Amino acid sequence: MDEATGLVRGGDHGSFVDSDPLVGRIVVSAEEIGARVAELGAEISKDYSGRPPLLVGVLKGAFVFMADLARAITLPLELDFMAVSSYGAATKTSGVVRIVKDLDLDLTGRHVIVVEDIVDSGLTLAYLRKSLLARGPESLAICTLLQKSGQQRTDFDVDYVGFEIPPEFVIGYGLDVAEEYRNLPDLRVYLAGEPE
Ligand code: IMP
Numbered sequence: 001m002d003e004a005t006g007l008v009r010g011g012d013h014g015s016f017v018d019s020d021p022l023v024g025r026i027v028v029s030a031e032e033i034g035a036r037v038a039e040l041g042a043e044i045s046k047d048y049s050g051r052p053p054l055l056v057g058v059l060k061g062a063f064v065f066m067a068d069l070a071r072a073i074t075l076p077l078e079l080d081f082m083a084v085s086s087y088g089a090a091t092k093t094s095g096v097v098r099i100v101k102d103l104d105l106d107l108t109g110r111h112v113i114v115v116e117d118i119v120d121s122g123l124t125l126a127y128l129r130k131s132l133l134a135r136g137p138e139s140l141a142i143c144t145l146l147q148k149s150g151q152q153r154t155d156f157d158v159d160y161v162g163f164e165i166p167p168e169f170v171i172g173y174g175l176d177v178a179e180e181y182r183n184l185p186d187l188r189v190y191l192a193g194e195p196e
């Protein structure tokens, strides 16, 4: 990496982003993610012993994390997915989201763990949480890979956080910009900032 510019230069990872000027430094490496996901899996396995969880992954961003986390949990579990979409460009502030794909499974009496990629303002999660709580789960916890420090505008705690990161726009390990970069193994800074 070029220390002066933060740009990833060819050869670091042999990745397709090595010559992409919009892709900056590694924020969390694949190795660090792997180690932390193993810890989260162990923690959840301990906390949910005797009460098998139902993991609810929020598409699309959480798909990589969900796959790794599920395999790091040493309990029987079930999983399901839902997809949400923002209402236009105002969503960032309004937090009004639309459920694009709903769950297949019934949450009644289940120990639900919502698996998210990133909590920024937390407004998306606030909406999801309310909507899922209304379905009568026995318990509901939230596990996010990333939480941007100092950005939350919500009044509930996230139960499991992989990493606190600075408020920069990040890509990779499931996270995208306009559907690109989800397959990067590391989390990196997107230098053009937040897309409109
Ligand atoms: P929030 O409602 O402000 O917490 O943001 C919710 C959604 O915005 C996340 O679930 C992501 O899909 C997206 N998002 C926020 N920050 C980032 C980022 O740094 N990279 C990629 N997506 C992000």
Ligand code: MG
Residues within 6 Å of the ligand: 058, 059, 060, 061, 062, 116, 117, 118
């Ligand atoms: Mg998301």
